[in-house]
Amino acid sequence: MTHPWLPNLSSKEDILKRMGKTEEDLFSDVPKELMIKGDLNLPTRRSEYEVKLRLKELKEKNVQLKYPPFLGGGVCPHYVPEAVKFIISRSEFYTSYTPYQPEISQGILQALYEYQSLMAEILDMEVVNSSMYDWGSSLAEAVLMAFRINGRKKVIIPELINPFHEEVLRTWTEPRGITLVKVKPNEDGSLNLDDLSRKLNEEVSAIYVEQPNFYGIIEDNLEAVVELARRMKVVTIMGVNPLSLSLVKPPGEYGVDIAVGEGQELGIPLNYGGPYMGIMAVRWDAKLVRQMPGRIVGKTKDENGKQGYTLILQTREQFARREKATSNITTNESLMAIANAVYISLLGKNGFKELGEEIYRRSHYAMRKMVKELGLSRTFQGDFFEEFEVNLKNYDKVHEALLKRGIHGGLKLSDTSSLLCVTEAHPKKAIDEMVDVMKEVI
Amino acid sequence: MWRQAVWDEPLIFEINRTKSRRQGILIPKEEIEEDVSIPDSVRRKEIDLPELTENEVVRHFVRLSQMNYGVDTGMMPLGSCTMKYNPKSEELAQDITGDYHPLQDVNTVQGTLEMIYETQEWLKEVTGMDECSLQVPAGSAGELAGVIMIRKYHLEKESHKDEMLVADTAHGTNPASASMVGYKVVYIKSNEEGLVDVDLLRSTASERTAGFMLTNPNTLGLFEENIGEISKVIHENGGLLYYDGANLNGILGIVRPGDMGFDIVHLNLHKTFGVPHGGGGPGAGALCAKGEMTRYLPYPIVEKAEGKFIMNKPERSIGKISSFNGNIGNVARAYVYIMGLGREGISEIARLSTLATNYLIDRLKDTKLELKSPNRPRKHEVVFSAKKIFDETGISALDIAKGLLDQGFYAPTIYFPPIVEEALMIEPTETESIETLDMFANALLKTIEDAYSNPDSLRRSPSNTAVGRLDQTKANHPSTVTPSYKVEKLRLLLKNDLILK
Numbered sequence: 036m037t038h039p040w041l042p043n044l045s046s047k048e049d050i051l052k053r054m055g056k057t058e059e060d061l062f063s064d065v066p067k068e069l070m071i072k073g074d075l076n077l078p079t080r081r082s083e084y085e086v087k088l089r090l091k092e093l094k095e096k097n098v099q100l101k102y103p104p105f106l107g108g109g110v111c112p113h114y115v116p117e118a119v120k121f122i123i124s125r126s127e128f129y130t131s132y133t134p135y136q137p138e139i140s141q142g143i144l145q146a147l148y149e150y151q152s153l154m155a156e157i158l159d160m161e162v163v164n165s166s167m168y169d170w171g172s173s174l175a176e177a178v179l180m181a182f183r184i185n186g187r188k189k190v191i192i193p194e195l196i197n198p199f200h201e202e203v204l205r206t207w208t209e210p211r212g213i214t215l216v217k218v219k220p221n222e223d224g225s226l227n228l229d230d231l232s233r234k235l236n237e238e239v240s241a242i243y244v245e246q247p248n249f250y251g252i253i254e255d256n257l258e259a260v261v262e263l264a265r266r267m268k269v270v271t272i273m274g275v276n277p278l279s280l281s282l283v284k285p286p287g288e289y290g291v292d293i294a295v296g297e298g299q300e301l302g303i304p305l306n307y308g309g310p311y312m313g314i315m316a317v318r319w320d321a322k323l324v325r326q327m328p329g330r331i332v333g334k335t336k337d338e339n340g341k342q343g344y345t346l347i348l349q350t351r352e353q354f355a356r357r358e359k360a361t362s363n364i365t366t367n368e369s370l371m372a373i374a375n376a377v378y379i380s381l382l383g384k385n386g387f388k389e390l391g392e393e394i395y396r397r398s399h400y401a402m403r404k405m406v407k408e409l410g411l412s413r414t415f416q417g418d419f420f421e422e423f424e425v426n427l428k429n430y431d432k433v434h435e436a437l438l439k440r441g442i443h444g445g446l447k448l449s450d451t452s453s454l455l456c457v458t459e460a461h462p463k464k465a466i467d468e469m470v471d472v473m474k475e476v477i
Numbered sequence: 478m479w480r481q482a483v484w485d486e487p488l489i490f491e492i493n494r495t496k497s498r499r500q501g502i503l504i505p506k507e508e509i510e511e512d513v514s515i516p517d518s519v520r521r522k523e524i525d526l527p528e529l530t531e532n533e534v535v536r537h538f539v540r541l542s543q544m545n546y547g548v549d550t551g552m553m554p555l556g557s558c559t560m561k562y563n564p565k566s567e568e569l570a571q572d573i574t575g576d577y578h579p580l581q582d583v584n585t586v587q588g589t590l591e592m593i594y595e596t597q598e599w600l601k602e603v604t605g606m607d608e609c610s611l612q613v614p615a616g617s618a619g620e621l622a623g624v625i626m627i628r629k630y631h632l633e634k635e636s637h638k639d640e641m642l643v644a645d646t647a648h649g650t651n652p653a654s655a656s657m658v659g660y661k662v663v664y665i666k667s668n669e670e671g672l673v674d675v676d677l678l679r680s681t682a683s684e685r686t687a688g689f690m691l692t693n694p695n696t697l698g699l700f701e702e703n704i705g706e707i708s709k710v711i712h713e714n715g716g717l718l719y720y721d722g723a724n725l726n727g728i729l730g731i732v733r734p735g736d737m738g739f740d741i742v743h744l745n746l747h748k749t750f751g752v753p754h755g756g757g758g759p760g761a762g763a764l765c766a767k768g769e770m771t772r773y774l775p776y777p778i779v780e781k782a783e784g785k786f787i788m789n790k791p792e793r794s795i796g797k798i799s800s801f802n803g804n805i806g807n808v809a810r811a812y813v814y815i816m817g818l819g820r821e822g823i824s825e826i827a828r829l830s831t832l833a834t835n836y837l838i839d840r841l842k843d844t845k846l847e848l849k850s851p852n853r854p855r856k857h858e859v860v861f862s863a864k865k866i867f868d869e870t871g872i873s874a875l876d877i878a879k880g881l882l883d884q885g886f887y888a889p890t891i892y893f894p895p896i897v898e899e900a901l902m903i904e905p906t907e908t909e910s911i912e913t914l915d916m917f918a919n920a921l922l923k924t925i926e927d928a929y930s931n932p933d934s935l936r937r938s939p940s941n942t943a944v945g946r947l948d949q950t951k952a953n954h955p956s957t958v959t960p961s962y963k964v965e966k967l968r969l970l971l972k973n974d975l976i977l978k
Contacts, residue, residue: 038822040564040751042910043829050832050911054839061831061854062731064700069732071824076602080819083566089816093573096588106578109800116502118531122538126753130547130563132555132887133757138942139481139882142545143756146538149489152962156525161967162960166758168614171800179657199800206775206796207621210628210658255519283519304571307589308579308802309614310759319964321955321977330757334959335952337945338937345947347958353617354893358652358662365650366615366747370755377538380489381501383528389504396511403511418515438582446580463507 038080102465104443107251107422107456109170109197110299110311114460115378119302122377123370133330133365137345138337144344147369148332150376157280157379157387158294159287160316164329166368167313170297171203174274176362177293177315178208178241180326181270183361187240191216191269193226195415197249200274213240224252224415228259235263241270246286247279250415250454251398251422261289277301277314279420281391286316293317302378303371312371325351328362330369390459394421398457401466408470409477414452422456424448428477436476442469479885481942482543489527489537490962501531544943545756546887552913553887556858556902557648557696559726559748560887563810564817567751570809579801583787590786593805594779596812597763603823604722604742605735606765608791610774612803613762616723619743620654620690622764622798626741626773627688627717628658629795636715638687644673646697646894648723651690660687667896671697671849675706682714692721693737694728694856696894696902697849698834708738717741717770722763725749726906727831727856730824741766749826750811761807777802829907830857833914837905840918844925845869849897858904860897867899872928872935874899879946880924882939886917 037045051057062070081089103112123129127142134140151163167173178190190208192201194217205215216239219230226244235242242264247253257273264271273286275296286294298312299305317323325348333347353360382390402423405411411425427433430447437444442465445455457466493499529537546553553560573589583590597609613619624641631638641655645664652662665681668674673691682689689711693701701707711718720739726749734742746752747760754760766774775798777788788802815823834855838848846861863874878888878901890902905914927935939945951957955977959965968975 036821038818038825040562040817041822041825041829041907043832043907044825046911047829047832050836054836056835058828058832061828061835064702064854065728065732066702066705069704069736071730071732071736075730075820075823077599077820077823078816080822081816083569083817086566086813086816087569090569090573090813093588093592096591097573097577098585100585103576104578104581106580108580110579112576112578114505118501118535121535122542124568125539125542126549127542127545127547129753129755130549131545131756132547132553132558132560132754135555135890136546136878136882136888137947138879138939138944139546139887140756141943142541142543145486145488145544146541147756148961151960152488152490153526155961155963161963168618168804169800172614172618172798197800199797202797203800206625206798207657210625212659253515253519255516280521281524282513282515282521284521288522304575304806305578306804306806307574307577307581307586309799309804310761310806311800319967319975319977324960324977331960333952334965335948335957337947339945341944343944343947345949345952347952347960353649353653355649356653357649358656360649360653360656363617363621363650363653363657364615365617365757366745366754366760367758368755369757369759370753371759373538373756376489377534380527380529380534380537381531382526383500384524384526385498385528386500386502386504387524387526389506392513393504393506395513395515396509397507399511400507400509434582438585443578443581443585459505462505463509 100443101441103460105445105455105457105469106443108446108454109199109297110305111421111456111458112305112460113300113458115302115304116381118381119374119377123374128373129370134346141344144332146373146376148334148344150372151332153376153379154314157277157285158316159285160294161319162324163316164327164331166372167315167329167364168368169309169311169313170274170295171200173295173313173315174200175204175207176328177272177295178204178213180293181241182211182213183326184270184322185240187238188213189216189238190240191218191234191242193218193244193248195220195224195248195250196245223417224250225254225417226260228256231260232263235267239267239269241272243272243274245274246283247276247420250424251419252415252417253283253420257289261291278391281387282395292323298371298375301375303374310368310371312368312375326361329364329367394458397461398423401455401457404470409473421458422454424452424454426452432476433473437469437472440472442472444469479941483943484540484544486537486540488962492533492537493528499528499530501529501534551885552909552917554889554903554905554917555887556860556890556904557723559904559906561751561906562908563751563753564814566817567810567813570813574806574809587786590779592809592812594781594786596808597779599815600744600763600765603729603733604765605733606742607767608771608774608778609763609765610778611763611808612775612777612798613764614799614804615758615760615762616743616745617650617654618798619762619764620650621657622775622795623719623741623743624654624658625795626770629773630770631687638685640685641687642681642689644691644695645896646695647690648696648721651721671699672701673707675703678707679710682710682716684714686714686716688717688719690719690721692724694724697860698855698858699853700856704737723748724857727827729826731827735767740770746807746811751814752807752810759804759807761804761811826907833905833907833909834859836914837903837918841921858902861901862897863899863901866925866928870928870932872932874901876935877901877924879938880927880935881920883941884920886920
């Protein structure tokens with residue numbers, strides 16, 4: 036037998052003979068009774084062409100939508116430029132390993148340093164790690180970090196937090212006895228400061244805010260939140276959609292301690308759930324930096340004085356610190372960080388702003404059209420970015436009607452409420468068509 | 478002689494020296510009369526991002542890629558990392574995941590769900606477990622989830638357990654995961670042979686033992702042949718046996734964790750199932766469980782109901798470890814990998830990777846490299862000690878690693894596991910030909926020879942790579958540590974007065 040991926044398959048016996056051993060010798064330490072008897076119940080091997088046909092068959096079982104779905108909820112459809120795909124398909128990047136040997140891995144190290152640097156500009160914070168899994172797990176790690184810093188066990192979160200991130204946060208932190216306290220929203224959907232200050236006390240470890248929140252609503256009084264937190268020595272964590280930072284103030288300007296977010300919106304496909312890209316950044320403060328999980332790349336020189344890059348502050352990591360490490364994370368999302376770096380570089384200063392403005396315009400156009408032409412209302416009236424909620428009489432009916440026309444509408448929040456996401460990937464024609472179909476059933 | 482590309486590539490911020498207006502992508506624009514009316518109080522000020530054309534961005538990153546080493550460049554014998562060749566057909570898988578939103582109506586993604594379902598079924602078969610969840614985005618995330626499952630199980634049984642046993646050869650992730658969930662970590666020392674000391678285990682395990690985290694073969698590449706007894710001891714104390722799948726490659730197709738008595742298993746799909754490592758990620762994970770423990774698995778799990786694929790939540794599920802469905806883009810790559818090998822190929826993986834490892838041991842047996850239990854067969858990896866060489870020449874495992882880089886090979890894992898002095902941990906995998914294995918053995922032999930004949934040059938290596946040996950002290954010192962361009966700028970502004978206090 037031969038196989039394209041297994042070069043020694045047909046020379047096994049020869050190699051064993053050269054060693055003077057049999058295959059049984061190599062497995063003589065495995066108890067006989069444990070060994071697999073007979074064949075595994077797996078499909079028989081397929082050629083690349085057969086695999087391709089099988090994938091085609093599966094793809095055809097998926098519904099081919101006319102436009103990207105109007106779905107957000109933490110990750111949104113965006114156009115991924117060919118140049119981004121091309122770079123992350125460079126196999127020197129995607130088949131490489133964590134750069135433990137920096138001299139032979141300068142390429143990825145510099146690319147990750149650039150990711151950290153580009154993201155540092157966007158967030159206006161000094162130290163960015165080279166990726167976590169996604170927004171939810173970055174948030175969980177940030178809360179565990181706050182707990183290590185002050186030992187307190189209550190964390191204040193907004194009632195309008197992204198529920199998908201909240202669930203991850205709960206899964207990761209509940210075992211440590213961390214409890215979550217929710218702050219009510221104002222009528223416009225922003226965080227209610229009175230409720231927040233009532234809930235703040237010495238037991239609170241951290242306050243988490245989202246910009247924008249799950250309903251897409253832009254928070255406009257985060258200075259006051261940070262001020263309140265600082266007075267109580269509470270760690271501030273801000274979750275951001277990095278694209279929104281093309282228009283609104285970055286976390287660094289508020290002086291927050293930790294920023295987290297999702298890098299999917301910067302050049303990463305939807306991937307039906309992942310890989311995504313967890314952003315995490317901290318202020319230039321040793322206490323925060325030393326407690327930060329994940330990999331960080333830093334600049335240094337080689338012995339000839341030439342510029343070079345290497346992983347830094349590794350003594351925080353699990354292979355050095357074992358059970359005292361800041362986190363167990365090893366495999367992260369480096370390649371996705373490179374995708375972010377390439378995408379941000381392509382956009383540049385002006386493209387970044389233009390993209391944010393175009394998304395803002397299109398999503399507001401869609402919202403106003405639904406309010407005006409369909410008479411839909413919004414639960415919260417605040418200004419929003421990319422995502423907005425509207426009340427429908429019957430979500431399911433609208434959803435079915437849209438699907439029949441090859442359009443996937445917004446996310447079902449309840450029987451009468453939908454969260455819609457509109458980006459540069461949704462042409463005006465798609466928005467108009469969606470509203471027209473909705474008109475027929477509303 | 479092997480030589481890596483060297484480019485004096487500036488930082489992306491420093492390419493456009495004239496600061497002229499350039500852009501690498503056009504934004505699609507619609508004629509819409511909507512004003513961007515964000516109030517001044519929240520409006521963003523200027524932002525310092527580079528301005529480059531597409532051409533400049535592409536050349537920059539292509540040059541960087543040329544200064545990087547991957548499995549497509551050459552052999553990466555990194556122990557415990559399983560850097561096998563990543564078959565190109567895996568890239569076809571993007572087609573059934575790339576454009577799909579995780580919250581899409583399940584009726585619109587039946588094909589993708591079928592792929593997930595089949596992958597779950599196949600992983601159940603190769604691990605001997607009852608159910609698999611693909612929600613964990615990496616192996617260590619799987620470990621965290623597994624330990625949270627163990628905690629929840631004991632809580633519901635109302636048994637007071639606060640200790641997690643971990644082998645002293647374990648990966649650092651095991652104790653880190655256990656302590657993230659709040660367990661006290663208790664190490665089980667290995668015996669003279671490098672295996673779990675079962676007597677010690679017996680005297681350490683108690684009613685406080687929540688579980689034992691173990692990999693088999695262990696990180697020395699040795700199969701824990703007393704696994705039956707280990708399982709008995711842990712279970713008699715009401716604990717659970719956790720399988721760290723990082724080393725699954727050494728037994729894949731030979732023996733299954735489920736048959737060895739393990740209750741929970743995590744898999745690293747980017748190791749055993751050939752998914753590219755992405756320079757440190759993304760990988761993908763799977764978490765599988767047996768019997769009662771399946772009720773606690775993270776969700777969603779794809780199930781078949783009335784001819785349709787649906788997403789389900791196990792009744793006592795611990796919840797979600799990542800925000801959505803897991804790293805499905807990479808799960809699809811593992812799906813292709815398993816399909817491409819089939820049952821015939823899968824059953825050869827452990828045989829061939831074990832053969833390659835033991836062949837290397839054979840080639841290196843009459844050298845100054847030392848091996849614990851030299852007469853025991855290794856599975857997919859082997860840990861040599863270069864202590865004798867260090868004592869005789871002052872050449873360390875690190876120097877040997879750098880010497881190998883100069884000959885066009887990536888280095889083995891060094892200084893791990895910590896119980897072996899001057900450790901060189903080699904994992905050749907089943908995808909390296911006998912010719913490549915010989916070249917690698919020769920390169921290692923030459924490096925050892927150099928340690929005695931030309932140690933100074935070895936100490937100055939590598940010199941055929943993009944840069945020479947890097948200054949780690951400067952990289953990490955509080956007064957010089959530089960993690961971003963922003964910090965570089967601050968240093969200039971504050972005349973180098975920026976210390977990380």
